[in-house]
Amino acid sequence: MCNVEDQERNGSENLPVSSSGKSLTGSGCVKCGEPGVLVTRIHDSFCKSCFQVYVVHKFRSAIGKSKLIRDGETVLVAFSGGGNSSALLHLIQDGLSLRAHKRLRFTPTLLHIDESCISGVRSDELRQKREKIRQIMIKSGFPSYWTQLEQSLNIYPELSSKSMSKSKSSENPASPNSLWLTDLGQEPAPNQVPDDPPLEESRKLQDLIKSFKSSTAQEDFIHNLRNQLLVAAAQQLGFSKILTAESSTRLAVHILSDIAQGRGSQVSLDTGISDERNPGVMFMRPVRELNAKELAMYNSLFGVDTVFMPTLTTKTSIASSIERLTETFVTGLQADYPSTVSNIVRTSGKLGGPDVKRTDKCSFCQSPLDTDVGKTSALGAVLFSQHMSRPKMVDPKDNKERVSDGPVYSNGTHTPIASMPNLKEALCYGCRLSLHEFDGDTSMLPTLITKRAMWSIQERQKDELSGYLLEEDVEVNGVG
Amino acid sequence: MPRKCGNCTNNAVLKRPKTGDALCKDCFYWAFEEEIHQTIVDAGLFSPGDTVAIGASGGKDSTVLAHTMKVLNDRHDYGLKLILLSVDEGITGYRDDSLETVKRNQQQYDLPLTIVSYEELYGWTMDAIVEQIGLKNNCTFCGVFRRQALDRGAMKLGATKIVTGHNADDIAETVIMNVLRGDIARLRRCTAITTGADGYLPRCKPFKYAYEKEIVMYAYFKQLDYFSTECIYSPNAYRGYARTYIKDLEKIRPSAIIDIIHSGESLSVKKDVKMPQQTVCSVCKFVSSNEVCKACVLLEGLNKGRPRLGIGKTHKERRKWEEDLAEEASRLSLHNTAVSGSSDCGQGCARDEVNGCGSVFVGADEDDVNGDGRRNGCCGGTGSGGCGTTQRENRMPAQKVITARTTMRNLLDF
Ligand SMILES: [Zn+2]
Ligand SMILES: [Zn+2]
Ligand SMILES: [Zn+2]
Numbered sequence: 001m002c003n004v005e006d007q008e009r010n011g012s013e014n015l016p017v018s019s020s021g022k023s024l025t026g027s028g029c030v031k032c033g034e035p036g037v038l039v040t041r042i043h044d045s046f047c048k049s050c051f052q053v054y055v056v057h058k059f060r061s062a063i064g065k066s067k068l069i070r071d072g073e074t075v076l077v078a079f080s081g082g083g084n085s086s087a088l089l090h091l092i093q094d095g096l097s098l099r100a101h102k103r104l105r106f107t108p109t110l111l112h113i114d115e116s117c118i119s120g121v122r123s124d125e126l127r128q129k130r131e132k133i134r135q136i137m138i139k140s141g142f143p144s145y146w147t148q149l150e151q152s153l154n155i156y157p158e159l160s161s162k163s164m165s166k167s168k169s170s171e172n173p174a175s176p177n178s179l180w181l182t183d184l185g186q187e188p189a190p191n192q193v194p195d196d197p198p199l200e201e202s203r204k205l206q207d208l209i210k211s212f213k214s215s216t217a218q219e220d221f222i223h224n225l226r227n228q229l230l231v232a233a234a235q236q237l238g239f240s241k242i243l244t245a246e247s248s249t250r251l252a253v254h255i256l257s258d259i260a261q262g263r264g265s266q267v268s269l270d271t272g273i274s275d276e277r278n279p280g281v282m283f284m285r286p287v288r289e290l291n292a293k294e295l296a297m298y299n300s301l302f303g304v305d306t307v308f309m310p311t312l313t314t315k316t317s318i319a320s321s322i323e324r325l326t327e328t329f330v331t332g333l334q335a336d337y338p339s340t341v342s343n344i345v346r347t348s349g350k351l352g353g354p355d356v357k358r359t360d361k362c363s364f365c366q367s368p369l370d371t372d373v374g375k376t377s378a379l380g381a382v383l384f385s386q387h388m389s390r391p392k393m394v395d396p397k398d399n400k401e402r403v404s405d406g407p408v409y410s411n412g413t414h415t416p417i418a419s420m421p422n423l424k425e426a427l428c429y430g431c432r433l434s435l436h437e438f439d440g441d442t443s444m445l446p447t448l449i450t451k452r453a454m455w456s457i458q459e460r461q462k463d464e465l466s467g468y469l470l471e472e473d474v475e476v477n478g479v480g
Numbered sequence: 481m482p483r484k485c486g487n488c489t490n491n492a493v494l495k496r497p498k499t500g501d502a503l504c505k506d507c508f509y510w511a512f513e514e515e516i517h518q519t520i521v522d523a524g525l526f527s528p529g530d531t532v533a534i535g536a537s538g539g540k541d542s543t544v545l546a547h548t549m550k551v552l553n554d555r556h557d558y559g560l561k562l563i564l565l566s567v568d569e570g571i572t573g574y575r576d577d578s579l580e581t582v583k584r585n586q587q588q589y590d591l592p593l594t595i596v597s598y599e600e601l602y603g604w605t606m607d608a609i610v611e612q613i614g615l616k617n618n619c620t621f622c623g624v625f626r627r628q629a630l631d632r633g634a635m636k637l638g639a640t641k642i643v644t645g646h647n648a649d650d651i652a653e654t655v656i657m658n659v660l661r662g663d664i665a666r667l668r669r670c671t672a673i674t675t676g677a678d679g680y681l682p683r684c685k686p687f688k689y690a691y692e693k694e695i696v697m698y699a700y701f702k703q704l705d706y707f708s709t710e711c712i713y714s715p716n717a718y719r720g721y722a723r724t725y726i727k728d729l730e731k732i733r734p735s736a737i738i739d740i741i742h743s744g745e746s747l748s749v750k751k752d753v754k755m756p757q758q759t760v761c762s763v764c765k766f767v768s769s770n771e772v773c774k775a776c777v778l779l780e781g782l783n784k785g786r787p788r789l790g791i792g793k794t795h796k797e798r799r800k801w802e803e804d805l806a807e808e809a810s811r812l813s814l815h816n817t818a819v820s821g822s823s824d825c826g827q828g829c830a831r832d833e834v835n836g837c838g839s840v841f842v843g844a845d846e847d848d849v850n851g852d853g854r855r856n857g858c859c860g861g862t863g864s865g866g867c868g869t870t871q872r873e874n875r876m877p878a879q880k881v882i883t884a885r886t887t888m889r890n891l892l893d894f
């Protein structure tokens with residue numbers, strides 16, 4: 001996409017925009033014939049107002065088609081401050097404004113997760129960025145909350161729906177969490193820079209992340225941790241829907257890196273319009289039909305403020321992680337073959353997801369488990385190869401000794417430590433891959449993983465023992 | 481300091497890319513062969529008494545496949561009759577050596593060899609096709625024709641199964657290609673270990689879970705005789721991207737190849753997604769997802785001097801031809817009832833629709849049917865026999881030259 005330079009325009013609407021890419025002098029807007037300002041996709045040239053119509057249409061149709069948001073519903077919008085989520089915020093603001101053709105019918109609340117600890121630095125630059133994000137959120141006029149990625153270590157998971165239906169009758173039990181979520185309030189009080197996250201908690205999270213040997217595993221881990229924090233925050237704040245702002249470009253990268261990391265069965269959950277794998281909280285992706293360039297162009301045309309926060313692999317070589325490599329691969333292909341991104345996303349649109357109502361879910365990412373595969377399978381082949389190369393069947397790392405005697409009881413307050421082999425049984429293929437590269441102590445892992453893993457293992461043991469246990473309802477977990 | 485074999489007391493000579501384990505030569509041979517055996521047994525690829533045509537190009541994959549099949553058939557009493565089957569695409573300056581390689585393999589493994597050529601089957605060598613269409617889409621022709629050629633050869637030999645040397649890398653690459661092309665039908669079936677049921681010859685991939693690197697290592701340490709050079713007609717650039725991506729992924733995380741296959745195996749397609757309907761080619765009467773199968777379209781284009789028919793954006797050409805064809809329909813159908821047909825893989829032609837319009841990917845359509853390792857990608861259907869009036873059926877003398885397409889690999893570049 002590029003701007004069309006046009007010196008002789010006359011409509012005051014059609015202000016020239018800074019040119020990015022080649023110019024297409026003289027192309028008229030395909031919609032109204034007015035001089036075009038930019039070119040989306042491959043051939044279509046749009047004037048500013050028709051481009052807006054196009055973007056708004058893509059956004060509204062994604063929301064409308066899915067019919068997932070009820071009139072008057074309140075939704076949580078994940079706001080990172082980056083280009084995509086800034087565009088989403090602007091689209092929502094615009095859609096709620098009085099001049100909107102058909103006003104949006106939902107009420108947004110913003111949530112920002114401060115992830116600055118990932119970079120490991122605490123600088124004034126970061127603090128300034130943080131303050132800018134806070135200002136944008138407050139200025140939006142929407143209720144806004146602020147939290148830190150460190151809070152993901154404090155998530156106390158809810159029981160799986162299976163055990164919940166047995167032990168509890170109420171559908172929506174109060175979230176057991178009390179995460180640190182700051183209400184930013186409505187007044188843009190100056191000089192109230194959000195604090196750096198508590199040093200000790202940052203250290204703890206940094207150590208945990210560093211215990212994953214590769215950037216690939218680190219990124220995968222952080223991604224799932226962030227999602228789990230969003231879910232827990234939504235639960236605590238009483239929301240059942242979270243809007244996230246992945247562009248089609250972002251999703252195309254995600255689809256391929258999912259596939260490259262054994263998460264094929266999760267592609268549709270990870271990249272579809274909605275994701276219902278987390279009980280009670282649904283993710284929605286309302287800008288998934290717009291690509292990165294279109295969103296960037298939207299921001300530039302409408303003066304949308306964005307704040308760029310560095311990520312784990314921002315300044316690293318392209319081969320530093322699977323995600324980074326995939327990003328380079330997709331953007332490179334997209335430059336040569338402009339239908340690359342839409343092709344990839346269209347593929348994922350045709351993929352079905354696993355049944356999210358299933359109870360055998362990954363203890364981390366909450367995807368239905370994909371590890372119950374037949375003998376003729378990639379997983380089976382790898383296990384057999386290991387068997388052939390390690391005659392004693394001892395995986396030096398994994399097969400220490402299996403903790404299989406009796407359920408380990410816990411009383412809710414402290415975290416039971418699952419051993420690594422047991423833990424992996426409760427994880428999906430992709431999370432196992434990441435955990436395989438974890439060389440820290442299991443006690444470092446977030447409670448949400450170990451706790452859920454314990455429950456899932458206990459469930460399985462209970463199932464195996466059913467018929468032999470005399471007491472009807474063995475108390476296996478301490479959450480009341 | 482030499483690293484010890486994880487399995488015995490010898491020094492290790494290699495580190496397995498798949499698991500990271502160090503093994504000595506003998507333990508590696510054993511593990512490699514028994515893993516293929518395990519795949520064959522678990523997937524129930526063969527039954528005693530099967531006649532198995534081994535797609536042999538002289539390249540590393542098919543050479544190691546022929547060797548391994550022979551070893552396992554003897555070791556585990558499969559009770560299979562093994563035959564080498566080669567396709568001669570008709571590429572001058574490239575086929576002679578590979579043909580010689582397969583002929584030597586024939587002697588080394590004491591297996592009968594049959595060669596079928598494009599020229600006899602279609603009346604066109606690849607050289608002649610390239611002369612017509614240039615170097616841009618030749619792989620499409622080669623791929624579509626090769627699939628059919630192998631089937632026809634195998635049928636003629638009375639084979640009950642075809643095995644090809646597709647390895648894990650090839651399959652991972654095909655998964656990525658199909659995602660990039662938005663080809664959901666192929667994506668769904670490209671990780672199947674056996675394709676082409678429904679009355680056609682089943683095609684099996686015993687190397688589905690074998691890493692290309694291990695195949696090269698095996699060939700290298702066993703000093704197997706294989707032909708290794710690139711096809712002189714350079715392969716499709718787009719596939720090259722996918723290939724490079726897979727190689728780069730493998731460098732970052734060696735398990736990525738098998739992880740992609742796991743992904744492919746666990747993908748499911750939405751119930752309401754329309755799959756191309758398998759129908760019968762109106763020209764050759766073989767399975768096709770279009771009115772006319774891809775092989776027939778390509779061949780018709782060549783014969784009528786419209787070689788771009790069926791390639792890329794030439795929907796117009798195609799429509800025009802289909803109109804012409806409709807006029808001749810009655811005559812053709814009369815003529816064809818007695819002719820056993822042949823077809824593309826059953827979805828080739830439909831790609832244009834599946835893929836939206838005129839995308840660059842169409843040119844890459846069938847080229848996963850390329851040479852050794854690229855051969856036949858993951859197409860679902862198989863077909864065999866002649867193709868009506870447009871193809872020269874019943875003329876398959878098996879004495880022609882043969883070619884291979886392998887990739888030059890630096891053996892030390894692990
Ligand atoms: Zn316009
Ligand atoms: Zn998982
Ligand atoms: Zn050994």
Ligand SMILES: [Zn+2]
Nearest residue numbers: 761764773776
């Ligand atoms: Zn046909």
